[in-house]
Amino acid sequence: MLPIKLEEFFPEEKLQEMNEKEIKILEAAIEIFAEKGFVSTSTNEIAKKANVAEGTIFRYFKTKKDLLKSIIKPTLVKTIAPFEMDRFSKAVFHLEYETFEDFLNALIKNRMEFAKKNKAVVKIIIQEMPFQDDMQEELKRLFKDKMYPKVATVLQSFIDKGQIKELPIPTVLRLIISTVVGLVISSIVLENTPFWNEEQETERTIEFIKNGLK
Structure with missing residues (x-):
């Protein structure tokens, strides 16, 4: 998979507003969406890649579609x-x-x-x-x-x-x-x-x- 660093895509001030878990979720989502596509990617896969519980994703993003839009x-x-x-x-x-x-x-x-x-x-x-x-x-x-x-x-x-x-x-x-x-x-x-x-x-x-x- 492609190595992803969120600072390549988001301005510094935006990153400063995020906590570590949110950053990990976004990095994992970018990597897996790029490799597999939005439809073929599950939130469970993103959670595992980000090393967080699946429920944690929905604390920051209401749906998988919201996660995509946030990227x-x-x-x-x-x-x-x-x-x-x-x-x-x-x-x-x-x-x-x-x-x-x-x-x-x-x-x-x-x-x-x-x-x-x-x-x-x-x-x-x-x-x-x-x-x-x-x-x-x-x-x-x-x-x-x-x-x-x-x-x-x-x-x-x-x-x-x-x-x-x-x-x-x-x-x-x-x-x-x-x-x-x-x-x-x-x-x-x-x-x-x-x-x-x-x-x-x-x-x-x-x-x-x-x-x-x-």
């Missing part, structure tokens, strides 16, 4: 998402790129590194996002407010240079995001298998996007 919402939506979006913006969109290919390289490298560093939570998000409407809406709002204006400006510059065909920005963005997200998911699902060569797959993904939008 996803504070971690991704309320803490990591805005922070990471700001950092992502500075790392990718505040730079100038000679070519669309240079931009794609920077974008994909940044997202792949993020996925590797936060693999457990990314796996949980991949598994549970389709079933969490409130989280979907919050992430859409964050993207619209924080990211879309910046990425639209960058993509329009490549259209103006003739490096991308003239398509509506939302269409260009959808095509890029769906392909890059597919690459990130594949890197997690196929890691350590004979079917995965990250460098080769990244190069092919860049060529695919570049040629498709040329």
Whole structure:
């Protein structure tokens, strides 16, 4: 299983509000949810992993679903998402790129590194996002407010240079995001298998996007 430390996902002030048992429960839940998925994980398994009684879990979280939300919402939506979006913006969109290919390289490298560093939570998000409407809406709002204006400006510059065909920005963005997200998911699902060569797959993904939008 993946070793989990809660400080990787929660801000220090949030951790200071928790006691040791609550922290152990959350660490165990992140690890097992990432490995087995929410539906296949029992609270008994989480309790054993956290070395607490099963009833202790329900002192802090009313249901298993509440435990999941306590991981996803504070971690991704309320803490990591805005922070990471700001950092992502500075790392990718505040730079100038000679070519669309240079931009794609920077974008994909940044997202792949993020996925590797936060693999457990990314796996949980991949598994549970389709079933969490409130989280979907919050992430859409964050993207619209924080990211879309910046990425639209960058993509329009490549259209103006003739490096991308003239398509509506939302269409260009959808095509890029769906392909890059597919690459990130594949890197997690196929890691350590004979079917995965990250460098080769990244190069092919860049060529695919570049040629498709040329």
